[in-house]
Amino acid sequence: EVQLVESGGGLVQPGGSLRLSCAVSGFTFSDHYMDWVRQAPGKGLEWVGRSRNRANIYSTEYAASVRGRFTISRDDSTNSLYLHMDSLKTEDTAVYYCTRINMGAYCIDYWGQGTLVTVSS
């Protein structure tokens, strides 16, 4: 069974940093691209960024709203995906979801349960 479990959310002050983790199981993590998606309270879904697999040199893509502030990394040895967030703004307050990419269609097929990040003074 595919499982994606996010952790690391919490309250952080504007300008601060936070690192989210996503522990995965039930599939060969190293084969898959992975995305982060977020959802501000009461709002819709926003794509944050992508981590490609080892075969694609672990390259990344980011939304313009987070580029230069957020970094996606992964550790295939521990089946973990990370989202390091710097220079946090109040508008980064959201539930952050870890998602798996279907490597046939290159779209999301599984979602985690999400972790809440609140940026507030």
Place this chain on the structure above:
Amino acid sequence: DIQMTQSPSSLSASVGDRVTITCRANQGIGNSLAWFQQKPGKGPKSLIYAASSLQGGVPSKFSGSGSGTDFTLTISNLQPEDFAIYYCQQYKSYPLTFGGGTKVEIK
């Protein structure tokens, strides 16, 4: 960026009804379109990819169609568990973008 527009933003329907949600892209995306369902307080669930292919385990009451710029999600025989918010997403080009969502409520 490719803009995705869903309509309606909300709809009311009765158990047993058939409903259709529309998603429009402001430029052609081929069939690179996915649909997701989100229930209150839960993470989204993947329903459809490549515009019309069901994700594993998704019942056939859900169906998708379209290509290019216009897409639809149809839900047949609405049941209480289908009342949720539905989102489309294009994955043709970066940044990947979502529609604003359609809330399906009980009439």
